[in-house]
Amino acid sequence: MTDRDHLPVNHPPVKFGKVGVLLVNLGTPDGTDYKSMRRYLEEFLTDKRVIEWSPWKWYPILYGIVLNRRPQKVGKAYEEIWNHEKGESYLRTYTRNQAEKMAIAMTDLPNVRVDWAMRYGQPSIKSKIDELQKDGCEKILLFPLYPQYAAATTATVNDEAFKKLLSMRWQPALRTVPQYADDPVYIDALANSIEKHIASLDWEPELLLTSYHGIPMSYFEKGDPYHCYCYKTTRLLIDRLGWPKEKVMLTFQSRFGPEEWLNPYTDKTVEKLAKDGVKKIAVINPGFVSDCLETLEEIAGEAGEIFTHNGGEKFTHIPCLNDSEDGMRVLETVVRRELMGWV
Ligand SMILES: C=CC1=C(C)c2cc3[nH]c(cc4nc(cc5[nH]c(cc1n2)c(C)c5CCC(=O)O)C(CCC(=O)O)=C4C)c(C)c3C=C
Numbered sequence: 001m002t003d004r005d006h007l008p009v010n011h012p013p014v015k016f017g018k019v020g021v022l023l024v025n026l027g028t029p030d031g032t033d034y035k036s037m038r039r040y041l042e043e044f045l046t047d048k049r050v051i052e053w054s055p056w057k058w059y060p061i062l063y064g065i066v067l068n069r070r071p072q073k074v075g076k077a078y079e080e081i082w083n084h085e086k087g088e089s090y091l092r093t094y095t096r097n098q099a100e101k102m103a104i105a106m107t108d109l110p111n112v113r114v115d116w117a118m119r120y121g122q123p124s125i126k127s128k129i130d131e132l133q134k135d136g137c138e139k140i141l142l143f144p145l146y147p148q149y150a151a152a153t154t155a156t157v158n159d160e161a162f163k164k165l166l167s168m169r170w171q172p173a174l175r176t177v178p179q180y181a182d183d184p185v186y187i188d189a190l191a192n193s194i195e196k197h198i199a200s201l202d203w204e205p206e207l208l209l210t211s212y213h214g215i216p217m218s219y220f221e222k223g224d225p226y227h228c229y230c231y232k233t234t235r236l237l238i239d240r241l242g243w244p245k246e247k248v249m250l251t252f253q254s255r256f257g258p259e260e261w262l263n264p265y266t267d268k269t270v271e272k273l274a275k276d277g278v279k280k281i282a283v284i285n286p287g288f289v290s291d292c293l294e295t296l297e298e299i300a301g302e303a304g305e306i307f308t309h310n311g312g313e314k315f316t317h318i319p320c321l322n323d324s325e326d327g328m329r330v331l332e333t334v335v336r337r338e339l340m341g342w343v
């Protein structure tokens, strides 16, 4: 008698014994056209973890103004940084590459299957949990790809996965990967990428800005720990680089809406630095696992322009860790640690 002999005739096929690893990043539109952009932004901006205003206050603004104007404006920005060769955004390209490279690196664990999903847009977390289970995964390690925890990012990925579990008769065991803002492997990888990048220039930056995506100040005041994790990463990075702390600044970018967000703001800081006579700066985005609109367009593009238009001379953007060797070492180290006891 096998484990399957006692199944009723109509019982769906049962597979088990595997562990799934699901890498999840924020999301991305399917195209840069108005419809794709609107669909993506609507899913994103109706998430209560992202916009905490009451729907009574927010929806008239969202459906009356934001979703009529923003898809066009942001679609143009995406168009500038689109991976035309693959017909998709770089965030999608890098996330898929990370999953593929991780699967190859984990062949010593034959029961582990690695896949990827997006919180908004496709492929969805729900569809991937289904696929992993059909493939025999009784256990799933869910990895929100954010080194610094925030409710608007990490928690909403976890919520979505647990929402899927709510509807399942046979739930896989679900483990979530915690923040890794202070992991020495991550700090080391960031420091290496800075050192390598600067060594490739024929000039030396006077200042390094570590620019993180912001959140509204009110979220921080209500207890979100994100701000503290960002400061921790930058402090440890300065220690690892062995630089004087005056050479590194921490700023927040990507403000959205009229509220006050975490500050100092990246764009205002870059402008002030240039006006104050700083000539050469480098910017890194430690909170972004992969390059995306916010790093390629807003920092490499816009922030660079702001700096040079205001008297700055040299500006460089240090790429995210993406699917580089160092970047993969970080993701793999975190995954192997969190799989302990399961494999
Ligand atoms: C109130 C709105 C937003 C909060 C809070 C927020 C937090 C937050 N976001 C990221 C990472 C990313 N955000 C990206 C794009 C993006 N973010 C917002 C709004 C909020 N983010 C919007 C409306 C957009 C879309 C673009 C736009 O309309 O301006 C992206 C890039 C996605 C891509 O496809 O390239 C990332 C990544 C973090 C880490 C964070 C809080 C810590």
Ligand SMILES: [Fe+2]
Binding pocket: 213, 254
């Ligand atoms: Fe964002």
Ligand SMILES: [Fe+2]
Binding pocket: 254, 293, 294, 298
């Ligand atoms: Fe932005």
